[in-house]
Amino acid sequence: MSEEILKALMQLFALIVKQDGGVEANEKEYVNNFLTQQLNDETVHEYMNLFTEFARLEKENLFNSKSRPTSVRDSVIIFGICKKSTAHSLSIKR
Secondary structure, three states: OOHHHHHHHHEEEEHHHHHHOOOOOOHHHHHHHHHHHHHHHHHHHHHHHHHHHHHHOOOOOOOOOOOOOOOHHHHHHHHHHHHHHHHHHHHOOO
C-alpha cells in the first residue's frame, strides 16, 4: 500500500471517529490492528502518530459521547481525500 493511500486512510479514520465526539479506545485499536496487518512495527507507530495528530487526541474530550452531524468542512475534506486517493490509485494501475 502506498504512503499516499495510508496517509489518506489515517485522515479518513480520524475524521470519521471525530464525528461521534472523540476517539474511543476500540476505534484506536481498530486503526492499530489495520496498520499491524499492513506494515512493520516501526511504520505502524509512525502511522498511529499520524492518526493521533489528525484526530487531535490530546485536544478531544474522550468522554464526550454526543453524536454530531458531519460538518460541511469535514465532508469537503473527506470528498477531497477520496477523490485524490482514487486518482492516485488509477495512476498506479496504468
